[in-house]
Amino acid sequence: MPKIQASTVAEHRATQRAALLDAARALLSQNPDQIPSLADVAQHAGLARSSAYSYFKSRTDMFDALVTDTFPRWAAHVGKHVDAAPTPGQKILTYVEANLQLVARGDHALVRALSGIGSSEALATSSKLLHDSLRVPLQAALAEHGTAHPERMAELIQSIVYTLSRMIENGLSLRAATSLARELLAPYVDKITN
The missing domain is CATH 1.10.357.10 (Tetracycline Repressor, domain 2)
Known part of the structure; x- marks a missing residue:
């Protein structure tokens, strides 16, 4: 199990989710015509690809x-x-x-x-x-x-x-x-x- 970077699991999940949304926002802002995949977003956020799927279907x-x-x-x-x-x-x-x-x-x-x-x-x-x-x-x-x-x-x-x-x-x-x-x-x- 990965080590959490917050005082609670809920805080860790909120931070990870926010990091994914910020990464998606950054990728789309850089190139609005290219829609990033969940894997691209996870990589930009510095997270494993599987992490993205644990937050978004x-x-x-x-x-x-x-x-x-x-x-x-x-x-x-x-x-x-x-x-x-x-x-x-x-x-x-x-x-x-x-x-x-x-x-x-x-x-x-x-x-x-x-x-x-x-x-x-x-x-x-x-x-x-x-x-x-x-x-x-x-x-x-x-x-x-x-x-x-x-x-x-x-x-x-x-x-x-x-x-x-x-x-x-x-x-x-x-x-x-x-x-x-x-x-x-x-x-x-x-x-x-x-």
């Missing part, structure tokens, strides 16, 4: 777990940055910028890759939860900022995020994308309460 099962692990991380990253912004207007800009940072880091490419290999049910559920959880801090900032229709304005701002995300993935730098977002949104966010 199949490659699809592992990628479903990665979907449900990745989306909350995205929402937590954005939420943490938005919460730290000092004013409602800054929260709105920070929302856009935090999302663009993740796109530039490769997380959006990872999400796109996962959409092609995970089960559609896991993806649809996690994607809805991500978008719902992302909408909450943005709509709250918009309402606090004095926006008459926070839900509609959130949709407009999200369309800016989508467009700039595409531009980043087509080669625009994060700095240039952020500059465009600020140029477009600054008159609005500076207008009401700032």
Whole structure:
């Protein structure tokens, strides 16, 4: 029996599972067009191939777990940055910028890759939860900022995020994308309460 590297078997299993998910995330981020096998993921994590099968029934099962692990991380990253912004207007800009940072880091490419290999049910559920959880801090900032229709304005701002995300993935730098977002949104966010 392999020696465990944690104080309990449960902690060891959680650490091993997290290492496999991190390895899968890293491999997909490096090359979103090449879907790694469970053996590839185990090797990248420094674990035996059989270890991967003790945590996941199949490659699809592992990628479903990665979907449900990745989306909350995205929402937590954005939420943490938005919460730290000092004013409602800054929260709105920070929302856009935090999302663009993740796109530039490769997380959006990872999400796109996962959409092609995970089960559609896991993806649809996690994607809805991500978008719902992302909408909450943005709509709250918009309402606090004095926006008459926070839900509609959130949709407009999200369309800016989508467009700039595409531009980043087509080669625009994060700095240039952020500059465009600020140029477009600054008159609005500076207008009401700032």
